[in-house]
Amino acid sequence: MKKTNAMRELDKSKITYNYREYEVDENDLSAIAVSLKTGQDITKIFKTLVLLTEKKEMIVACIAGADNIDLKKLAKLAEVKKVEMLELKELFNMTGYIRGGCSPIGIKKRHRSFIDSSVLTKDIIMISAGIRGLQILINPQDLIKHLNMTVGDIIVQ
Template sequence: MTPAINVLKKAKTDHNVHQYHHDPDSASYGEEAVEKMGQNPHQVFKTLLVKLDGRQLAVAVVPVADKLDLKAMASACGAKKAAMAEQQEAERSTGYIFGGISPLGQKKRLPTVVNSSVESFDTVFVSAGRRGLEIELAPADLVKLTSARLAVIAK
């Protein structure tokens, strides 16, 4: 059980948990999840933390196949600029370890933006809060449970 899975159970949200053997030598956690689960890299989403205008942390959820567009993320959050958050800061704020950060069940609720391509799928995959563990759920549930806004933030 992880905080992310607990959020889904508490909200009585339909979901499936997928587990795979995590390779500690893997260079990309998202690509590893896609490969090991045999899923579409546009349907598996990674959770990234950014710092807005050097102060406020925010969560970006984008497909593994894409890169985060920092300018678009800043714009979606009403900020002038966004930069990737430091690993230690991301872990401290979310309560999750790098490579296993889930958009669900974070210690501190942060502004969240999900790439609008999420609406193209019946279900999507996000980290369940541990490396080697993914949650499959409906995009609308992901957006609702994270109080996210949708925007084009991937390129």
């Protein structure tokens, strides 16, 4: 297995992690599919979303796999007027990642990052390693500290 940019960044920062490979179904890149294929609880799989503020600042948000982002809550937490999802066609150019393989770690440039407060109840979470079919298992506190993430309620209740 070849190391990804996200894994190399964690190695360089001496952050402990494990990884899990799984078979990719190009027709179903959902976190639920990842949960089923890895045997990991869906509440511990965090998906990475990339958004733009009204000033076109890119921000990154991580939420549990079965949850939906609340754009108004995220905008408030980010102290901006509004946020919207980045268009899929822009994802690779802006992050270096593709849909189904976007990690909050190893993005071309550091951006403000946010994570839902549900992460605080987890001892370990799974995030994309930066390619489809590979996930990183990491202590959420290590991820929060490494990316200087803001923690808050950003999901639809």
